[in-house]
Amino acid sequence: xxxxxxxxxxxxxxxxxxxxxxxxxxxxxxxxxxxxxxxxxxxxxxxxxxxxxxxxxxxxxxxxxxxxxxxxxxxxxxxxxxxxxxxxxxxxxxxxxxxxxxxxxxxxxxxxxxxxxxxxxxxxxxxxxxxxxxxxxxxxxxxxxxxxxxxxxxxxxxxxxxxxxxxxxxxxxxxxxxxxxxxxxxxxxxxxxxxxxxxxxxxxxxxxxxxxxxxxxxxxxxxxxxxxxxxxxxxxxxxxxxxxxxxxxxxxxxxxxxxxxxxxxxxxxxxxxxxxxxxxxxxxxxxxxxxxxxxxxxxxxxxxxxxxxxxxxxxxxxxxxxxxxxxxxxxxxxxxxxxxxxxxxxxxxxxxxxxxxxxxxxx
Amino acid sequence: xxxxxxxxxxxxxxxxxxxxxxxxxxxxxxxxxxxxxxxxxxxxxxxxxxxxxxxxxxxxxxxxxxxxxxxxxxxxxxxxxxxxxxxx
Numbered sequence: 001x002x003x004x005x006x007x008x009x010x011x012x013x014x015x016x017x018x019x020x021x022x023x024x025x026x027x028x029x030x031x032x033x034x035x036x037x038x039x040x041x042x043x044x045x046x047x048x049x050x051x052x053x054x055x056x057x058x059x060x061x062x063x064x065x066x067x068x069x070x071x072x073x074x075x076x077x078x079x080x081x082x083x084x085x086x087x088x089x090x091x092x093x094x095x096x097x098x099x100x101x102x103x104x105x106x107x108x109x110x111x112x113x114x115x116x117x118x119x120x121x122x123x124x125x126x127x128x129x130x131x132x133x134x135x136x137x138x139x140x141x142x143x144x145x146x147x148x149x150x151x152x153x154x155x156x157x158x159x160x161x162x163x164x165x166x167x168x169x170x171x172x173x174x175x176x177x178x179x180x181x182x183x184x185x186x187x188x189x190x191x192x193x194x195x196x197x198x199x200x201x202x203x204x205x206x207x208x209x210x211x212x213x214x215x216x217x218x219x220x221x222x223x224x225x226x227x228x229x230x231x232x233x234x235x236x237x238x239x240x241x242x243x244x245x246x247x248x249x250x251x252x253x254x255x256x257x258x259x260x261x262x263x264x265x266x267x268x269x270x271x272x273x274x275x276x277x278x279x280x281x282x283x284x285x286x287x288x289x290x291x292x293x294x295x296x297x298x299x300x301x302x303x304x305x306x307x308x309x310x311x312x313x314x315x316x317x318x319x320x321x322x323x324x325x326x327x328x329x330x331x332x333x334x335x336x337x338x339x340x341x342x343x344x345x346x347x348x349x350x351x352x353x354x355x356x357x358x359x360x361x362x363x
Numbered sequence: 364x365x366x367x368x369x370x371x372x373x374x375x376x377x378x379x380x381x382x383x384x385x386x387x388x389x390x391x392x393x394x395x396x397x398x399x400x401x402x403x404x405x406x407x408x409x410x411x412x413x414x415x416x417x418x419x420x421x422x423x424x425x426x427x428x429x430x431x432x433x434x435x436x437x438x439x440x441x442x443x444x445x446x447x448x449x450x451x
Contacts, residue, residue: 054406055417056372056415056416056417056418056446056447057372057373057406057407057415057446058405058406058409058415060405073376073402075405076405078405078410079410079411080410081410081411081412082411085410085411085412085413086411086412086413086432088411089413091410091411091413092410092411093409093410093411093413094410
């Protein structure tokens with residue numbers, strides 16, 4: 001069960017640890033005052049990566065190899081220089097790090113990073129150097145990708161298959177799902193069945209323009225994936241051959257975050273919000289929607305969560321579950337963080353006074 | 364020779380104070396500084412070596428707003444690399 005919680009916030013990376021009594025205790029705040037968008041830690045919490053977006057000064061990447069005792073600034077992923085790019089406003093530059101994952105147990109010191117504009121970068125030297133995945137960059141379907149909530153497209157989800165680390169699925173706003181089965185040498189679109197109701201009728205099932213907000217894969221049953229999409233919830237139970245739309249979400253089908261139980265593929269959590277131009281908790285009540293039967297039905301988890309006048313929005317990386325499936329954490333745009341030790345049946349407020357939360361991660 | 368000053372916001376990667384640089388344009392002078400202080404480059408320029416959007420450049424007291432990196436630097440110029448207030 002996870003003993004450490006990383007909270008990436010607009011004003012720093014906050015780290016909490018469980019004490020002997022089972023309470024979360026604040027341990028450190030790193031990069032205080034600076035926007036941290038994502039963090040990634042090794043299972044022993046020795047190696048930690050922190051992605052920063054300094055706005056004026058760009059995207060930065062830092063690494064600690066001593067559990068956060070000291071940090072080294074790395075050269076972040078960068079697009080290759082385009083000839084004449086210094087005069088070309090359209091030549092790409094990394095505007096954000098939107099996904100960061102280990103590349104697999106058989107690839108120590110290797111990581112993937114997803115960015116905005118949507119692109120995938122790989123490092124095999126613990127983040128010291130990064131290489132743009134050119135085959136994905138050259139995929140013809142990319143021509144139809146478009147920005148979602150931002151001008152840029154964003155690659156926000158990276159699912160490394162636990163059976164085979166060469167099989168990697170990525171999701172993009174708005175570019176649907178794309179899959180490689182050979183370590184990124186070749187890619188194919190894997191979004192059959194996704195539906196975009198915000199498109200003209202004849203384009204709604206175009207897999208190349210789908211606004212997947214977040215995609216996750218079940219660790220022990222990796223044939224099963226879940227997506228929180230801009231206009232709905234989708235599940236693939238057949239290893240990305242197709243997706244089925246789930247119509248039973250009781251509070252809202254809109255949201256950003258999804259977490260899947262590591263062993264029970266039919267169990268997943270969602271943080272709903274009022275769609276889509278408003279983006280606040282439905283009726284001002286923060287809830288989590290949980291299904292245990294693959295989306296046939298949902299329970300609505302409220303205990304410990306504010307039930308009036310709340311404006312907490314949960315971003316896509318701000319809801320997570322640990323490797324037991326029992327411990328969860330959730331952070332919000334208004335600086336609240338909650339945790340649960342019983343699968344969300346009861347939530348405990350860790351703080352209501354943090355900066356806006358970009359991401360949480362339990363390790 | 365140009366005297367180059369960086370905003371205090373960059374003190375952790377930039378020279379501690381004003382530094383002399385050679386080069387007939389803003390870009391050339393910055394390249395000269397970046398050769399000695401490589402960590403500051405990515406804070407001022409983006410992946411394509413364009414000036415980041417919210418960096419303000421002053422040459423001899425004038426806020427240079429167009430074709431900033433190509434702006435000429437007469438001998439003895441003072442070049443300030445500042446954080447613009449745009450963007451919050």
